[in-house]
Amino acid sequence: MAATGFGASRQVGVGRQPGLLLALVLLISAAMIGRLGWLQLVHGTQHKAMADENRIRLIPRDPVRGRLLDRHGQVLATNRLTYSLYLQPRLVSERQWPALRDRLAQLLAVPASQLEQRRRLGKDSDDDFHIPLAGPLTPLQVLRFREQAASLPGAEVSIDVLRAYPNGRLAAHLIGYTSNITEEEYDKLREKGYRLRDRIGRAGLESVYESHLRGEWGGQQLEVNAAGRVQRVLGDKPARPGRDLRLTIDLNLQRAAERALDHVGKGAIVALDPQTGEILAMASRPGFDPNIFSDGPTTTQWNDLNRPEAPMLNRALQAYPPASTFKIVSTIAGLESGRFTPTSTLPTVGSFCYDGQCYGDHGAFGAIGFQKALAVSSNSFYYLMGLRVGPDQLFLASRRLGYGSRSGVELRDEESAGLLGDPAWKRKVIGEPWTSVDTITSSIGQGAVTVTPIQMARLYAAVANGGWLVTPHLVQRPLKRTWIGLKPETLRVLREGLRMVVTEGTATILNDTSLPPVAGKTGTGEDPPRPDHAWFGGYAPAGRPNLVIVAFGENSGGYGGTVAAPMVKTMMEAWFHRGSAAKPVEGAAPAAHTP
Numbered sequence: 001m002a003a004t005g006f007g008a009s010r011q012v013g014v015g016r017q018p019g020l021l022l023a024l025v026l027l028i029s030a031a032m033i034g035r036l037g038w039l040q041l042v043h044g045t046q047h048k049a050m051a052d053e054n055r056i057r058l059i060p061r062d063p064v065r066g067r068l069l070d071r072h073g074q075v076l077a078t079n080r081l082t083y084s085l086y087l088q089p090r091l092v093s094e095r096q097w098p099a100l101r102d103r104l105a106q107l108l109a110v111p112a113s114q115l116e117q118r119r120r121l122g123k124d125s126d127d128d129f130h131i132p133l134a135g136p137l138t139p140l141q142v143l144r145f146r147e148q149a150a151s152l153p154g155a156e157v158s159i160d161v162l163r164a165y166p167n168g169r170l171a172a173h174l175i176g177y178t179s180n181i182t183e184e185e186y187d188k189l190r191e192k193g194y195r196l197r198d199r200i201g202r203a204g205l206e207s208v209y210e211s212h213l214r215g216e217w218g219g220q221q222l223e224v225n226a227a228g229r230v231q232r233v234l235g236d237k238p239a240r241p242g243r244d245l246r247l248t249i250d251l252n253l254q255r256a257a258e259r260a261l262d263h264v265g266k267g268a269i270v271a272l273d274p275q276t277g278e279i280l281a282m283a284s285r286p287g288f289d290p291n292i293f294s295d296g297p298t299t300t301q302w303n304d305l306n307r308p309e310a311p312m313l314n315r316a317l318q319a320y321p322p323a324s325t326f327k328i329v330s331t332i333a334g335l336e337s338g339r340f341t342p343t344s345t346l347p348t349v350g351s352f353c354y355d356g357q358c359y360g361d362h363g364a365f366g367a368i369g370f371q372k373a374l375a376v377s378s379n380s381f382y383y384l385m386g387l388r389v390g391p392d393q394l395f396l397a398s399r400r401l402g403y404g405s406r407s408g409v410e411l412r413d414e415e416s417a418g419l420l421g422d423p424a425w426k427r428k429v430i431g432e433p434w435t436s437v438d439t440i441t442s443s444i445g446q447g448a449v450t451v452t453p454i455q456m457a458r459l460y461a462a463v464a465n466g467g468w469l470v471t472p473h474l475v476q477r478p479l480k481r482t483w484i485g486l487k488p489e490t491l492r493v494l495r496e497g498l499r500m501v502v503t504e505g506t507a508t509i510l511n512d513t514s515l516p517p518v519a520g521k522t523g524t525g526e527d528p529p530r531p532d533h534a535w536f537g538g539y540a541p542a543g544r545p546n547l548v549i550v551a552f553g554e555n556s557g558g559y560g561g562t563v564a565a566p567m568v569k570t571m572m573e574a575w576f577h578r579g580s581a582a583k584p585v586e587g588a589a590p591a592a593h594t595p
Contacts, residue, residue: 069244084136175205177293203312204314212243248280269283275470321445322456340385344370370493408479465481469484507521507561540576
């Protein structure tokens with residue numbers, strides 16, 4: 001019986017084996033089918049993309065940035081070719097990278113930490129197939145790399161395009177510069193089509209017109225084999241170049257402005273067309289060379305850019321005390337208020353005393369009118385006139401002429417609105433009431449009043465063109481003018497007085513027969529304990545102006561007539577002596593009052 005039981009149990013075990021095997025096969029098959037379903041159905045798209053990445057290489061093509069041209073088509077900003085070091089990360093494993101990094105650092109004299117950082121940033125970007133590691137490279141670095149290129153798989157040197165400014169420092173403040181985008185900027189700009197390798201406008205017109213100038217990336221889609229060799233081109237999208245930008249700047253006049261500023265350590269010049277507001281020249285001193293940002297400034301260069309003199313500050317857009325140039329505004333306030341007529345006269349004295357305070361003047365000229373007061377820049381005339389008119393009329397005229405607000409120039413983010421310290425401002429900011437001292441000092445531009453050179457150029461343009469407030473601009477485009485409604489007799493008195501400044505007043509250096517008739521006003525602004533500021537603003541020809549120039553010397557010392565007026569003369573010689581086609585019609589009538 002024992003034998004019989006053993007045999008029966010054995011038969012039962014043998015009978016169960018096919019079922020177990022079938023269950024095992026079904027389990028394995030189910031697992032395989034489930035895995036295939038997981039891979040193909042749930043993650044099929046993802047894995048197809050990964051397979052394509054192993055087979056397809058995307059080679060980006062840099063867009064060529066648009067050029068900046070002067071009004072005659074002469075180049076102010078363009079592009080140049082250079083070399084940069086790149087990494088193809090799919091050809092370099094994590095294990096291979098440290099050795100390659102250290103070899104590249106030693107060969108090219110580039111910090112290994114920089115290569116590591118650039119690789120890390122690149123792996124997190126859309127350019128993770130072609131990561132920039134260093135550049136621009138010097139010819140010696142390129143030569144060293146090419147000598148060892150065969151033993152540096154995954155690294156390559158490619159041609160790049162960098163911004164170039166053929167005139168160096170000339171017009172640097174209005175042009176601006178470009179530099180590489182930062183990691184933080186890339187996170188915000190990648191959705192707008194920017195890449196980690198992109199450069200972006202940092203200041204001036206390069207920044208304002210970034211979208212116009214930058215263009216659009218292109219690229220080439222290549223099929224490669226397992227060894228990374230190109231088999232065929234799958235697709236090609238040419239990069240779209242940026243668009244050129246035609247400026248209002250006249251390159252020859254800009255050069256004259258830069259030469260004129262050689263005589264002051266700090267200062268600015270603005271020249272514009274009084275009829276249209278087109279800026280013909282804008283210069284600031286000290287300056288900088290925007291080319292250093294293309295290669296990346298050295299430590300020495302960076303320290304120089306950040307010295308106390310602030311060479312990157314565009315002083316044409318910064319506000320300063322207007323000094324006696326403000327007497328034009330005071331004249332307008334007096335005549336437009338109705339308190340004075342074109343024939344009104346006031347007594348002038350060497351020392352003007354009021355409310356227990358005495359204020360000096362540089363001469364006593366007897367009883368004089370507005371024209372003579374402008375010519376000799378009489379302080380005591382405007383002290384008395386300001387008191388009779390009152391601060392409300394003074395500041396009303398200031399705002400009417402664009403003071404206290406930005407001019408509308410494209411460089412809005414760099415422009416100061418200036419300051420009009422009227423009675424309301426004093427109560428709010430200083431917490432004190434307005435006094436006669438404030439009226440007296442404000443009437444000659446020495447109170448809590450600051451204006452920019454470009455605001456002042458706008459003022460002189462309004463006098464020159466017959467009462468239209470223009471919008472200064474650097475890019476050629478039609479813009480409307482604003483009629484400010486000055487009385488004809490106000491304009492006549494201003495034009496006569498500003499002409500007398502040159503013929504018999506404080507700016508006789510411009511009374512030169514080689515120039516057309518010039519009209520303008522000097523100003524010397526106090527800035528204790530530092531040296532005085534020097535101003536001159538004017539226009540020519542006096543009969544039919546086609547050029548307004550404002551020159552400013554910051555803490556230059558001297559006077560408006562001895563420091564700033566000679567700068568204007570340099571500019572006018574360059575403008576009016578450049579050929580018969582540019583010479584004005586002498587004695588012509590002022591332009592008609594049309595928008």
